[in-house]
Amino acid sequence: xxxxIRVRATSSSETTEVQALIQHPMDxxxxxxxxxxIIPPHFIQKxxxxxxxxxxxxxxxxxxxxxxxxxxxxxxxxxxGDDLKVSWVDNKGATDTATTKIQ
Amino acid sequence: xxxxxxxxxxxxxxxxxxxxAAVLPGVAADTIDPVADAKAFRKFFTxxxxxxxxxxFVNGPYSMDEDLxxxxxxxEQFPPYEFSLEMGKEMFSKPFKNGKSYExxxxxxxxxxxxxxxxxxxxxxxxxxxxxxxxxxREANGEPPFSYVKDEMAALTAYMAFTSRGKPxxxxxxxxxxxxxxxxxxxxxxxxxxxxxxFSCATCHVQIPGERIRAEVLAPALGxxxxxxxxxxxxxxxxxTSRRFTTCNSQIRGVPFNPQDDxxxxxxxxxxxxxxxxxxxxxxxxP
Amino acid sequence: xxxLLIAFLLLFGSVPLVLAASSEADFKxxxxxxxxxxKEAGSLRNQWTVTAAALNAAKKAADAGDFDxxxxxxxxxxxxxxxxxxxxxxEKEAWKALEIR
Numbered sequence: 001x002x003x004x005i006r007v008r009a010t011s012s013s014e015t016t017e018v019q020a021l022i023q024h025p026m027d028x029x030x031x032x033x034x035x036x037x038i039i040p041p042h043f044i045q046k047x048x049x050x051x052x053x054x055x056x057x058x059x060x061x062x063x064x065x066x067x068x069x070x071x072x073x074x075x076x077x078x079x080x081g082d083d084l085k086v087s088w089v090d091n092k093g094a095t096d097t098a099t100t101k102i103q
Numbered sequence: 104x105x106x107x108x109x110x111x112x113x114x115x116x117x118x119x120x121x122x123x124a125a126v127l128p129g130v131a132a133d134t135i136d137p138v139a140d141a142k143a144f145r146k147f148f149t150x151x152x153x154x155x156x157x158x159x160f161v162n163g164p165y166s167m168d169e170d171l172x173x174x175x176x177x178x179e180q181f182p183p184y185e186f187s188l189e190m191g192k193e194m195f196s197k198p199f200k201n202g203k204s205y206e207x208x209x210x211x212x213x214x215x216x217x218x219x220x221x222x223x224x225x226x227x228x229x230x231x232x233x234x235x236x237x238x239x240x241r242e243a244n245g246e247p248p249f250s251y252v253k254d255e256m257a258a259l260t261a262y263m264a265f266t267s268r269g270k271p272x273x274x275x276x277x278x279x280x281x282x283x284x285x286x287x288x289x290x291x292x293x294x295x296x297x298x299x300x301x302f303s304c305a306t307c308h309v310q311i312p313g314e315r316i317r318a319e320v321l322a323p324a325l326g327x328x329x330x331x332x333x334x335x336x337x338x339x340x341x342x343x344t345s346r347r348f349t350t351c352n353s354q355i356r357g358v359p360f361n362p363q364d365d366x367x368x369x370x371x372x373x374x375x376x377x378x379x380x381x382x383x384x385x386x387x388x389x390p
Numbered sequence: 391x392x393x394l395l396i397a398f399l400l401l402f403g404s405v406p407l408v409l410a411a412s413s414e415a416d417f418k419x420x421x422x423x424x425x426x427x428x429k430e431a432g433s434l435r436n437q438w439t440v441t442a443a444a445l446n447a448a449k450k451a452a453d454a455g456d457f458d459x460x461x462x463x464x465x466x467x468x469x470x471x472x473x474x475x476x477x478x479x480x481e482k483e484a485w486k487a488l489e490i491r
Binding site for chain 2: 002006008019020021023066067068070072
């Protein structure tokens with residue numbers, strides 16, 4: 001199955017800029033379907049970006065984050081060729097992970 | 104269905120007769136002149152927004168507002184329509200149960216042809232849109248048609264638009280009175296006010312592009328279909344031209360027609376024609 | 391002034407008592423008129439969503455036995471339908487005023 005994570009990281013001087021697009025329904029649990037029944041909550045609870053064994057970005061999410069979330073941030077450090085690992089866990093216990101090389 | 108078409112034809116004929124009979128000051132009401140219309144349409148918008156490059160009109164609200172433009176440029180590096188586009192590519196290459204595929208229904212195997220739609224089918228005597236052609240392809244090959252307003256049709260048209268990115272709209276109106284009538288009906292639909300809120304398409308997209316309706320910045324009508332289908336943040340998903348036409352109707356409290364009803368096919372024909380020469384930018388993203 | 395107000399209220403306050411005698415027959419007539427107008431709007435390809443909503447409200451009220459409310463909603467639906475007919479017919483010419491030339 002294709003990965004749900006698209007990630008790109010580019011490094012310049014001392015900072016690395018990261019962009020990620022994650023495919024996930026992010027159902028809040030408050031929306032009803034066309035039959036009037038609640039669509040059960042199904043959303044990413046923890047999103048982690050790791051570089052060199054350390055977490056450089058951790059997000060604790062709830063149902064308020066939109067579907068297919070897009071994240072952009074920068075962190076100090078990182079250089080071309082380094083690995084950047086992204087992983088998420090959702091409220092159903094599902095996970096996905098992806099690794100990319102910093103450009 | 105035939106009865107309805109007859110009524111449409113009759114109503115259109117009456118409307119046309121009235122249009123021709125009416126004395127419009129300073130306008131030759133005798134002929135339908137799409138070339139003159141397109142020229143005037145383009146001039147109206149380039150005069151109104153002199154700083155916007157012609158090809159940038161296809162980016163709608165992003166060419167109307169600097170801050171929106173900046174945010175959009177960043178997001179285009181990882182566009183929200185990516186998942187739908189990939190799904191569309193997969194769907195397009197997967198054969199039907201009978202072994203044939205979409206390739207067999209379209210010129211050039213369906214690649215790089217989106218800018219030619221809609222076209223006027225002289226055998227049928229009606230406008231054929233890309234969405235309609237896709238479903239007809241499916242049905243001709245024993246597959247059930249897709250809903251015009253859901254994800255599958257959006258994904259397929261997203262892929263086809265992607266293969267035509269950058270190509271200018273090239274809509275043709277053959278020298279056939281039925282084609283001219285369809286074009287004219289589409290034009291009339293575009294300017295006709297409807298719904299309890301009494302809006303026409305022109306009310307927002309001709310009278311006040313660049314201004315806001317609630318929190319949204321309005322797109323100009325020139326180039327407005329070039330980015331279709333679009334991932335709309337409002338929908339949290341991908342939507343077709345049919346979806347936009349129908350939801351717009353209900354937003355102004357008019358009961359929408361069925362997707363791909365004559366009115367919608369004709370207005371798509373009109374809007375695409377007057378945007379001839381502007382590049383396909385789809386699939387797009389919008390707020 | 392206060393007496394005038396009371397007299398006013400008494401006068402109009404008593405009206406519902408008269409209307410409470412509305413029958414299902416009255417509702418059916420009002421509803422049929424509204425439906426017919428909405429159907430005509432449909433043939434002109436210009437129905438409003440609020441007309442349908444008013445018709446639904448009328449039906450719902452009638453099902454609950456509240457014929458006053460049902461008739462009021464029916465009359466509203468008819469008025470909305472007639473407005474949509476007027477819109478469709480006048481727009482046949484009026485659209486030209488918006489056209490870019």
